[in-house]
Amino acid sequence: MNTAIHLQWANQVERETISKLYSLDAMGVLDNELVDEVACAILARAESIIKVTKAHGENILDCPSCSHTIQGDGKIFECECGWNITRAELHRTYKGKQLVGGAAMPIIEKAVKSFPTKGRYADKMLWIDNLIHAFHGELNAQYEKTELAYRPIARNFIAGSLEQVVGLIFNLAYGDNPNLIKSRAEWIDKLKISYVPDHITDKYT
Numbered sequence: 641m642n643t644a645i646h647l648q649w650a651n652q653v654e655r656e657t658i659s660k661l662y663s664l665d666a667m668g669v670l671d672n673e674l675v676d677e678v679a680c681a682i683l684a685r686a687e688s689i690i691k692v693t694k695a696h697g698e699n700i701l702d703c704p705s706c707s708h709t710i711q712g713d714g715k716i717f718e719c720e721c722g723w724n725i726t727r728a729e730l731h732r733t734y735k736g737k738q739l740v741g742g743a744a745m746p747i748i749e750k751a752v753k754s755f756p757t758k759g760r761y762a763d764k765m766l767w768i769d770n771l772i773h774a775f776h777g778e779l780n781a782q783y784e785k786t787e788l789a790y791r792p793i794a795r796n797f798i799a800g801s802l803e804q805v806v807g808l809i810f811n812l813a814y815g816d817n818p819n820l821i822k823s824r825a826e827w828i829d830k831l832k833i834s835y836v837p838d839h840i841t842d843k844y845t
């Protein structure tokens with residue numbers, strides 16, 4: 641690999657940060673800085689997921705050196721500018737990092753397009769909440785209990801094991817915002833038909 645420029649993927653958001661945002665929101669404290677921090681971190685993560693998923697599934701990668709779109713041949717990605725990376729090297733940059741979107745892609749792409757850049761606090765909070773409560777395969781109606789379809793998208797965006805992330809969403813404080821309360825109730829219904837209850841504990845069923 642050309643060592644001058646490395647590929648960098650956005651990290652998942654820490655559970656404590658999400659928790660703090662929801663707790664403050666539930667108390668009626670609208671923290672503009674914090675909502676921006678979380679929304680931007682989720683957006684950056686979404687953009688990384690889109691890039692990794694394209695490279696992983698279609699052999700298409702944006703060159704980190706010159707932004708040119710590279711079509712790989714399955715073994716190596718070679719850019720006109722001289723930058724290159726083998727597929728194996730590339731794989732090591734995202735392996736085990738929850739960056740391959742699979743059945744979640746329609747929702748993640750839709751979220752990136754609908755990001756409320758100039759939105760107010762409430763718009764950003766709703767944007768975050770929609771992603772936290774979404775499931776892989778939801779738009780494609782892939783309701784099979786498999787690991788690829790119908791698992792919580794939050795796992796791609798929030799650090800921690802499946803159990804920790806699901807536990808976090810259960811324990812988030814919800815104030816009297818009817819939109820957030822509704823999305824949580826719907827999330828619990830979807831969680832019950834997802835693959836999650838079979839794979840963690842029975843306390844969420």
Ligand SMILES: [Zn+2]
Nearest residue numbers: 703706719721
């Ligand atoms: Zn290039």
